Amino acid sequence: MTDHVPYRAGFACFVGRPNAGKSTLTNAIIGSKIAITSNRPQTTRHVVRGILHRPDSQLILVDTPGLHKPRTLLGQRLNDLVRATWSETDVVGLCIPADEKVGPGDRMISKEISELKGKVVAVVTKIDLVSKGDLAKQLMAVSEMAPFADVVPCSAMTGENVDTLVGVVSDLLPESPQLYPDHMITDEPERVMIAELIREAALEGVRDELPHSIAVVIEEILEEESEGATRQHIYADIYVERPSQKAIVIGKGGARMKQVGTQARREIGKLLDSRIYLDLHVRVAKDWQRNPKLLQRLGF
Ligand SMILES: Nc1nc2c(ncn2[C@@H]2O[C@H](COP(=O)(O)OP(=O)(O)OP(=O)(O)O)[C@@H](O)[C@H]2O)c(=O)[nH]1
Numbered sequence: 001m002t003d004h005v006p007y008r009a010g011f012a013c014f015v016g017r018p019n020a021g022k023s024t025l026t027n028a029i030i031g032s033k034i035a036i037t038s039n040r041p042q043t044t045r046h047v048v049r050g051i052l053h054r055p056d057s058q059l060i061l062v063d064t065p066g067l068h069k070p071r072t073l074l075g076q077r078l079n080d081l082v083r084a085t086w087s088e089t090d091v092v093g094l095c096i097p098a099d100e101k102v103g104p105g106d107r108m109i110s111k112e113i114s115e116l117k118g119k120v121v122a123v124v125t126k127i128d129l130v131s132k133g134d135l136a137k138q139l140m141a142v143s144e145m146a147p148f149a150d151v152v153p154c155s156a157m158t159g160e161n162v163d164t165l166v167g168v169v170s171d172l173l174p175e176s177p178q179l180y181p182d183h184m185i186t187d188e189p190e191r192v193m194i195a196e197l198i199r200e201a202a203l204e205g206v207r208d209e210l211p212h213s214i215a216v217v218i219e220e221i222l223e224e225e226s227e228g229a230t231r232q233h234i235y236a237d238i239y240v241e242r243p244s245q246k247a248i249v250i251g252k253g254g255a256r257m258k259q260v261g262t263q264a265r266r267e268i269g270k271l272l273d274s275r276i277y278l279d280l281h282v283r284v285a286k287d288w289q290r291n292p293k294l295l296q297r298l299g300f
Pocket residue numbers: 016017018019020021022023024025036037038039040041042043044065066125126127128129154155156157158
């Protein structure tokens with residue numbers, strides 16, 4: 001008899017305190033811009049799945065926002081969403097940055113995930129930022145936190161050891177038939193990805209003024225023929241909470257809005273591999289973060 005390698009498939013997610021590098025790592029693994037990264041905490045709102053196909057496994061990555069102290073209804077819903085995602089995954093990667101001391105936040109998350117059915121791998125992220133000596137110390141400190149299935153250091157920025165991490169996580173997935181068709185890299189509706197690209201463009205440069213007050217809704221996407229080529233005509237609304245925020249987003253004489261449109265169009269064009277015509281409107285929805293009806297309408 002020949003050695004038979006069982007096919008494995010399942011769900012994995014990266015958790016960890018804000019800014020630990022979860023989104024960047026997810027992107028590095030899937031190799032496409034599916035989640036939003038920023039150097040400010042808590043920008044990942046939607047649960048985005050990326051699917052990594054390998055000859056003997058299929059790894060489905062779920063990207064979650066970080067848990068945080070809920071101050072609004074949106075905050076509470078996000079935390080519920082995070083816990084629901086954690087409880088559905090086969091492997092949870094607890095991300096701990098190499099350049100920051102293990103702290104109470106990491107221990108709190110570690111304790112919470114140790115109660116789930118999924119296996120837990122500690123991922124020491126951003127190893128490009130520290131010396132070998134400091135990395136060794138961090139690996140020791142992390143290993144002492146909990147009995148992890150494995151502890152893997154890597155850098156999503158340089159790609160160092162990311163393949164090893166994928167191998168470790170894939171080997172911990174349950175034996176299972178393929179769960180998604182070949183070639184599919186995400187089952188997130190395109191609309192959500194497009195909305196995120198617009199939101200990211202709208203936040204560019206004004207995150208300090210409007211950290212969590214922007215939401216984007218895609219109203220319509222039409223495929224049009226123009227000069228012999230097809231293009232996607234996208235109608236989207238950018239929601240802010242107050243008229244003063246609307247002024248910030250639009251900028252003097254519409255200058256910022258122009259930049260937002262240009263950046264978003266470029267990114268969406270790459271995503272859809274198509275010519276894009278973008279119709280953006282900025283609307284004020286008062287206190288949308290506290291209004292259940294509006295939250296539902298905005299997709300939360
Ligand atoms: N040098 C270095 N920086 C990294 C690496 N991974 C992520 N970063 C940076 O760390 C910051 C946070 O990364 P994210 O991937 O957005 O972190 P996150 O954990 O998803 O953050 P939240 O969405 O806030 O929970 C960004 O500025 C990244 O560019 C890495 O491997 N090396």
